[in-house]
Structure formats: structure tokens, C-alpha cells
Amino acid sequence: MALRLWASSAANALKISSSGARAAAPAYSISRYFSTVIDGLKYTSSHEWVKNDGSVATIGISDHAQGHLGEVVFVELPETGTKVSQGGAFGNVESVKATSDVNSPISGEVVEVNSKLSETPGLINSSPYEEGWMIKVKPSSPAELEGLLDSAKYTKHCEEEDAH
Numbered sequence: 796m797a798l799r800l801w802a803s804s805a806a807n808a809l810k811i812s813s814s815g816a817r818a819a820a821p822a823y824s825i826s827r828y829f830s831t832v833i834d835g836l837k838y839t840s841s842h843e844w845v846k847n848d849g850s851v852a853t854i855g856i857s858d859h860a861q862g863h864l865g866e867v868v869f870v871e872l873p874e875t876g877t878k879v880s881q882g883g884a885f886g887n888v889e890s891v892k893a894t895s896d897v898n899s900p901i902s903g904e905v906v907e908v909n910s911k912l913s914e915t916p917g918l919i920n921s922s923p924y925e926e927g928w929m930i931k932v933k934p935s936s937p938a939e940l941e942g943l944l945d946s947a948k949y950t951k952h953c954e955e956e957d958a959h
Contacts, residue, residue, distance in 0.1 A: 830859040832950050833924050837900065837943035839882075840952055844924065845900040847940055852901055855928040856888065856919060859953045864890040867919045870912040872929055877905045879932060881939050886929065888919065897929065901939045907931035 836844045842860035846853045861867065869889035879885045879899040886897045909928050911918060919927040934940075944952060 830857070830862055830953065831924070832858070832946045832953075834946045836924070837940055837945065838949035838952075839898065839900045839943060841898050843898055843900050845940065845943065847934070847937070850933060851906060852903070852932050852934050852940075853928045854900060854930050854932060855923055856897060857949070858923045860895075861920050861923050861927075864888060864895060865892045866890055867916045870916045870919065870929070872908045872912065873905050875905055875908055879903060879905060879930075881936070888916075899930075899932065900943055901932060901934050902936050903932040903934040905930050906933050 832838075833844070836846050838844050838857060842857045842863075844855055844857050856864075867888055867890050870886065871889075872886040873879070877885070879902060881900065881902045882898055884896040885899045885905070888895050888897055908930055909918075911926065912929065919929075921927065
């Protein structure tokens with residue numbers, strides 16, 4: 796009974812109706828409904844995001860990625876001053892499910908590291924685009940941003956990936 800009450804409350808909050816006859820649900824992945832993709836950010840097919848603020852770019856992993864990882868329990872990040880290359884690993888994220896490399900969407904020099912993540916790695920789960928950012932980089936090749944996915948292309952990528 797408690798589960799039915801919870802499900803009903805959740806459905807009401809999400810404005811989902813389970814009454815009446817319905818056509819088959821569209822073939823969207825769960826990420827389509829529950830993962831957040833932010834307009835204005837650029838994404839990689841390996842689920843990192845980058846926010847370019849001109850001279851500095853902030854990098855982290857997407858909501859989609861953290862959802863698939865599960866509870867993040869440890870984060871390893873580079874030191875300030877480290878050079879990163881587009882597509883190259885700069886650190887890793889350990890969750891209750893797996894340890895995964897985190898790749899840099901762009902090349903440049905690390906100018907800041909989110910030190911909060913060493914004490915509270917779960918910020919990646921609770922706030923992947925704000926408090927859970929990982930590194931800030933001074934881009935060495937700003938044109939690399941043009942080859943990354945925008946929010947619409949990234950959403951489509953996630954849907955296709957989850958369909959398999």
C-alpha cells in the first residue's frame with residue numbers, strides 16, 4: 796500500500812497519468828525523462844560537459860553519466876598546472892558500481908580543481924553541473940569546442956546509447 800501511495804504521489808508530481816487506455820509508450824530512454832541536459836554547455840560522447848567562459852572552461856561529468864555510475868564514493872583529480880589533452884583522461888570517478896576515467900573535452904592547462912569533491916564526492920550526484928564540477932581549464936585550442944555536441948545532439952546520443 797505504501798508503495799502504491801508513493802507511486803501515485805510521484806506520478807502526480809511528474810504529471811504522469813496511469814488511468815485510462817493509452818498507446819504504447821514512445822521508445823525514449825529513461826534518461827530522456829530523468830537526466831538533465833543544460834542548454835549552452837557542450838558535451839562529449841563519453842559524457843563529459845564543458846562550460847566555456849572565455850578564458851576559462853569548467854568541466855565535469857553529465858547528469859546522465861552520474862546516473863549510470865550510481866553513488867560516487869571517490870574522485871581523483873589532477874593538480875593545478877597539469878596539461879590536459881582533448882579526449883585524454885585527467886582523472887577518475889569511483890562509484891559503488893565501477894571506476895571510470897574522466898576525459899577532457901578540450902586541451903589546456905588546469906587552473907583550478909574542485910577541492911570539495913575530495914571530502915564530498917557525492918556532489919557529482921546531487922549537483923553535476925554546479926557544485927559537482929571537477930576542473931577548470933585555460934583552453935589552449937578554443938576551436939575544439941566547435942566539434943563537441945550541443946544539448947540537442949547530446950540528448951539524442953544518450954537516447955540512442957540507452958536504447959542498445
